[in-house]
Amino acid sequence: MNQPIAPSSIPSARGPVEHDIRDQIIAAASEHFSQYGYAKTTVSDLAKQIGFSKAYIYKFFDSKQAIGEAICSRCLAEIVAAVEQAINQENLLPTERFRRLVNTVIATGVNLFFNDRKLYDIAAFSASENWPSAQAYDVQIKGFVLHIVQQGRELGEFERKTPLDETVTAIHLALRPFVNPLLLQYNLDFVEQAPTLTSNLILRSLMP
Structure with missing residues (x-):
């Protein structure tokens, strides 16, 4: 059964396509969101937990929502x-x-x-x-x-x-x-x- 293609509207990642680092950010975000909730978590919180700078995270995702979207x-x-x-x-x-x-x-x-x-x-x-x-x-x-x-x-x-x-x-x-x-x-x-x-x-x- 052929299905209609859903609009491709998921925010795209920025920077180098390094899947391990992207996955590490996503995994840390999932864990942080589960403990503190999405609304109360900031990109700075994620950066501290992972050990990256906030600027480095922005090389892969242009916003907190982009991480949530992923x-x-x-x-x-x-x-x-x-x-x-x-x-x-x-x-x-x-x-x-x-x-x-x-x-x-x-x-x-x-x-x-x-x-x-x-x-x-x-x-x-x-x-x-x-x-x-x-x-x-x-x-x-x-x-x-x-x-x-x-x-x-x-x-x-x-x-x-x-x-x-x-x-x-x-x-x-x-x-x-x-x-x-x-x-x-x-x-x-x-x-x-x-x-x-x-x-x-x-x-x-x-x-x-």
């Missing part, structure tokens, strides 16, 4: 990859693809919340600030929904009277409490029932 984009890419793998199995009908999308995006987000909270918190912060990484993630999830709905209409599984963009936007909004990292953390009490109930409701609305 961390966040990795985190959200894990969710996208899991969804892509789940729905791109051969011989799946659109109904099953949709159920897998909902199940996987919720399960992966919840797993990240409980097992790698420092990454999750940055993803939630990025959603609250509408960072480019969060926007790109949103576009990718909406793109999955679009392709599933299109396929369902082509195969006669889904109704075709409602304008496609209206249908996709409505579904995307209905999934938002469990797709958006900022909102998911406030809906954890419903994650066991949510995939089935949400999928059933949406799929009934799509019936011809």
Whole structure:
């Protein structure tokens, strides 16, 4: 299933492409953010922890947000990859693809919340600030929904009277409490029932 390319809006790194140093900065930032929070951490704090000068860090990242974006984009890419793998199995009908999308995006987000909270918190912060990484993630999830709905209409599984963009936007909004990292953390009490109930409701609305 070919997916639309999300806008390439993650801030680019400055200076030499030395992956070990970049990774060292990202690792230190992840640890510092987890202890003190993204908002309370400064580039000077990171420089002290790593043992680099602040000016040297700016050779690799043009701002604290650029470091956060690098961390966040990795985190959200894990969710996208899991969804892509789940729905791109051969011989799946659109109904099953949709159920897998909902199940996987919720399960992966919840797993990240409980097992790698420092990454999750940055993803939630990025959603609250509408960072480019969060926007790109949103576009990718909406793109999955679009392709599933299109396929369902082509195969006669889904109704075709409602304008496609209206249908996709409505579904995307209905999934938002469990797709958006900022909102998911406030809906954890419903994650066991949510995939089935949400999928059933949406799929009934799509019936011809």
